[in-house]
Amino acid sequence: MSLLAIDVGNTRLKWALHAAADPGSEPLAQGVVFLEHIEQLAERDWAVLPPPEAMIGCCVAGDTVRRRVQEQLELWDNLPPRWVVPALREAGVSNGYDHPARLGSDRWVALIGAHWRQRQAGDRRPVLVVMVGTAVTVDALDTEGRFLGGLILPGHGIMLRALESGTAGLRVPTGEVVPFPTNTSDALTSGGTYAIAGAIERMHRHLAARCGLAPRVVMSGGAGWKMAPHLSVPHELVDGLIFDGLLAVAEARERARVAAG
Numbered sequence: 001m002s003l004l005a006i007d008v009g010n011t012r013l014k015w016a017l018h019a020a021a022d023p024g025s026e027p028l029a030q031g032v033v034f035l036e037h038i039e040q041l042a043e044r045d046w047a048v049l050p051p052p053e054a055m056i057g058c059c060v061a062g063d064t065v066r067r068r069v070q071e072q073l074e075l076w077d078n079l080p081p082r083w084v085v086p087a088l089r090e091a092g093v094s095n096g097y098d099h100p101a102r103l104g105s106d107r108w109v110a111l112i113g114a115h116w117r118q119r120q121a122g123d124r125r126p127v128l129v130v131m132v133g134t135a136v137t138v139d140a141l142d143t144e145g146r147f148l149g150g151l152i153l154p155g156h157g158i159m160l161r162a163l164e165s166g167t168a169g170l171r172v173p174t175g176e177v178v179p180f181p182t183n184t185s186d187a188l189t190s191g192g193t194y195a196i197a198g199a200i201e202r203m204h205r206h207l208a209a210r211c212g213l214a215p216r217v218v219m220s221g222g223a224g225w226k227m228a229p230h231l232s233v234p235h236e237l238v239d240g241l242i243f244d245g246l247l248a249v250a251e252a253r254e255r256a257r258v259a260a261g
């Protein structure tokens with residue numbers, strides 16, 4: 001059953017069309033649009049697709065944006081929107097948040113994607129799931145697939161805008177990441193990058209101490225590539241982590257439906 005997977009963040013909507021709910025598979029088609037361009041999807045990007053048989057998505061951008069996406073899905077008959085809501089347990093992952101449904105659905109889906117990849121690889125290590133988007137999240141998954149908790153930080157753009165709007169003297173072009181910045185641009189760019197790197201490295205220590213095993217670090221999100229050169233812990237950039245998670249949820253639900261007869 002062909003499946004349209006959609007990840008709606010606070011800056012961009014990412015989508016991928018898959019032939020089946022088969023995590024890790026290559027998409028038939030995929031794309032990215034900024035949220036202000038959602039209205040182009042039905043008339044441009046999606047107009048040329050073979051009609052998907054099912055949809056699954058996660059959305060952290062609010063109800064208004066979600067409705068705008070649903071309007072675009074009306075391009076196809078009979079494609080009910082199916083948005084993942086974090087539960088107590090799904091696809092082998094359990095949710096340790098105080099209020100499980102209040103966890104960002106993109107974080108939940110990324111954790112499920114990371115767990116699916118661990119099982120696939122036969123890797124028994126805990127995992128630190130890092131998503132560098134509008135915000136940055138650093139989430140801990142133990143060896144049993146338990147989400148232990150995680151950090152939320154401002155992303156690069158938000159950090160810079162906060163400093164620009166809160167001061168008179170910090171409106172400068174983007175700089176370089178260097179160990180000892182000697183101008184305002186470099187000081188800001190390096191400050192933001194090392195703040196994020198420091199949070200990741202700290203969480204790496206927390207998780208290693210909790211599990212007695214150094215975690216695997218998987219990093220995803222539109223700005224992951226900016227962080228990768230500056231992390232001192234070994235890590236992997238995994239572009240399709242959220243899509244792996246969305247497909248793993250769809251697959252697990254399909255299996256449960258078949259098993260229930």
Ligand SMILES: Nc1ncnc2c1ncn2[C@@H]1O[C@H](COP(=O)(O)OP(=O)(O)O)[C@@H](O)[C@H]1O
Pocket residue numbers: 008009010011012013132133134135155156157221222223
């Ligand atoms: N070419 C690019 N276009 C858009 N954003 C980019 C680009 N390169 C890096 N970024 C960064 O990626 C972030 C968006 O990443 P994304 O994972 O789509 O975020 P979100 O899921 O929050 O919408 C932007 O805030 C920006 O910092």
Ligand SMILES: CC(C)(COP(=O)(O)O)[C@@H](O)C(=O)NCCC(=O)O
Pocket residue numbers: 009010011060102103104105106107133134135136137152
């Ligand atoms: C932390 C987030 C803002 C990240 O959003 P993103 O950077 O992907 O746009 C999002 O996951 C969210 O709204 N979470 C809800 C609160 C929580 O996870 O505790």
Ligand SMILES: [K+]
Pocket residue numbers: 008009010106131133221
């Ligand atoms: K995201």
